[in-house]
Amino acid sequence: MxxxxxxxxxxxxxxxxxxxxxxxxxxxxxxxxxxxxxxxxxxxxxxxxxxAGRDALVRALEELGIAECEDALAKARLDDGPAADAVRRLVRELEPSAGLLAFLYSENQLFEGDEQNDGWARLDANLVGLFRRGQQAGEFRIDLSPVWLAEAMYGLLVSGAWAVAEGRAARNDFTQMIAELLLGGAVRRD
Amino acid sequence: MxxxxxxxxxxxxxxxxxxxxxxxxxxxxxxxxxxxxxxxxxxxxxxxxxxAGRDALVRALEELGIAECEDALAKARLDDGPAADAVRRLVRELEPSAGLLAFLYSENQLFEGDEQNDGWARLDANLVGLFRRGQQAGEFRIDLSPVWLAEAMYGLLVSGAWAVAEGRAARNDFTQMIAELLLGGAVRRD
DNA sequence: AGTCCGTGAGACAGTCATGCCTCATATGAG
DNA sequence: CTCATATGAGGCATGACTGTCTCACGGACT
Missing domain, CATH: 1.10.10 (Arc Repressor Mutant, subunit A)
Structure with missing residues (x-):
């Protein structure tokens, strides 16, 4: 012992x-x-x-990623205040996990075995719920589905992690550039 | 013969x-x-x-992806008209190649060997140039770097391809949902 | 019919990562 | 000090994938 x-x-x-x-x-x-x-x-x-083996390692990595995302979701208080601010808080909280998320994103092996961790489903539900709340509050446009917005946020996190890792973007800009693009888009506001 | x-x-x-x-x-x-x-x-x-071997296959896939992107860039006529419209045309032209792009995106093996195909650099330059043009014309916001906008567009294409492949989004919405999010963001315009 | 050539099927050895093993070592607990 | 425990180093067998080869089949052209 x-x-x-x-x-x-x-x-x-x-x-x-x-x-x-x-x-x-x-x-x-x-x-x-x-x-x-x-x-x-x-x-x-x-x-x-x-x-015990590579599978166990990847699985543990997946568990870690889910746990970190859940922590980030809790800390970001998605239900408080404007949805846009909640998105910004969430991206900020998710930043330290972006590298891990980027790996899990490319590890499509996980989703191949039909038994995928339902932690992702719970996270997805929360994220989709946030965007839906923003839509119902009139904050977010309704011609983009909440599911797509959640997926896009995930993709932008991964892209941001890559851009920082390759030196194409500064680490300090991570939160800003992701949240601002996701929320405001590229077109200049008038 | x-x-x-x-x-x-x-x-x-x-x-x-x-x-x-x-x-x-x-x-x-x-x-x-x-x-x-x-x-x-x-x-x-x-x-x-x-x-001849797996490497050759992946390399050929990379060549194909670059060629298709170059075709898409040419067909989209990036220098014509408003930059936002050029982005929409480009996303539409890139749609058939999205799956291939998604694979190449996750194949970071390619970028590990320091000799990476300079075709990507040329494509990047064109894409960055498009976003820079949009900024200089006052169309696009200037607080997001053109490099990040290009990277984000690539990431959104991959996310969109995944969403369609997993049935989380309709194939018909592909172009619209990507271009609109990239250009306009999630926040509702007033 | 005869010939050529691409293809599929299968066998073969080579290579590499993996998982498990043993043994020596160093560090901490009693 | 003595002992236990985790660790590192290294070896070994297994399995999987790969690259290459040979051979037989079938289609196309002359």
Whole structure:
């Protein structure tokens, strides 16, 4: 039976490993388990002790992504105030998770097996609900479906993460450029 | 020496194979060469005769994507009329290529090898130029960089392709929903 | 009919990632 | 100090994909 201090350290390590894996896999989705381990600063053996196989790692990454999104949704208080402000808060809260989201976005393997984590469905429902609320309040245009707005927001988050990762955009502009484009579009307001 | 009719048929086949490969790889990026061959209705042997290895296939897919984008850019006449209309024309012309673009978007393997096809750079330059023109003409807002607008357009095309592929959006709405969101955003105009 | 050529099917070895194993080591607990 | 535990290093067997080969079949042209 492991000591409590060990258990505690393992939890920290597990999270660090997950972060490092996400950072690497975002840039190189076909990375070897050995590369992932090296990126996390641990050996392949330890990585395999913590995650039984690549599937388990990706699944854990998915769980982490869902948990972070749920945290962001909670912190953004989607039901408070104007929907546009809620969107801005949400994008800001989602920024640290953008890299992980970008990886999960490209990992369509997950959705291939028909059993997909229902956490995404819950998140989608909340997001769609936010855009629907904005429409019903007269804030948002009604010729774009809430489902599409949610999907587009996800896509813009991924694009933003890529643009920042490749140096095509400044990290400080992340929240602004995504939220402003999603809300206001490219055409100049008069 | 192959007969002319053979050469002609081979060209058609090559394109059909590329289409089928794009259609499959968009949904399952890790598909086997055998699966790709079966999706294209040919045997693995023939697939390997047409494309020497997986790399060659992906490279050919990339070439096809670039060529289609260049065609779309040419047909959209980016320099004619209001920039917003040019964007709408471009999205419409790009629609048939959206699936292929979605695959290439997730194939970050390409950009890992530092030698990336400069066709993308040319396309980027044209697209960025379009948004810059819109800004200079006072059509587009200037607080969003042309580079980001181009990146966002690419991301929205991919998101749209996914939404259509998963049945979350109607194919008929593709052009409209992308162009309108990119140009006008979610907030209702007064 | 005869010939050519593309194709499909199958077999083959080579390569690589994976998962599991053992062993030596260092660090922390008692 | 002694011991336990997690770790790193390395080896090994398995499985999957790949690239290439051979052979037989069928269609097209002469």
């Amino acid at each position: 492991p000591h409590m201090s060990y258990g505690c350290l393992m939890a920290v390590d597990r999270d660090q490993v997950l972060r490092a894996a996400a950072g690497l896999l975002m840039r190189k989705a076909a990375a070897t388990m050995d590369e992932v381990a090296r990126a996390a600063g641990i050996s392949r053996a330890t990585l395999n002790r913590q995650f | 192959p007969h002319m009719s053979y050469g002609c048929l081979m060209a058609v086949d090559r394109d059909q194979v590329l289409r089928a490969a794009a259609g499959l790889l968009m949904r399952k990026a890790a598909a086997t060469m055998d699966e790709v061959a079966r999706a294209a209705g040919i045997s693995r042997a023939t697939l390997n005769r047409q494309f």
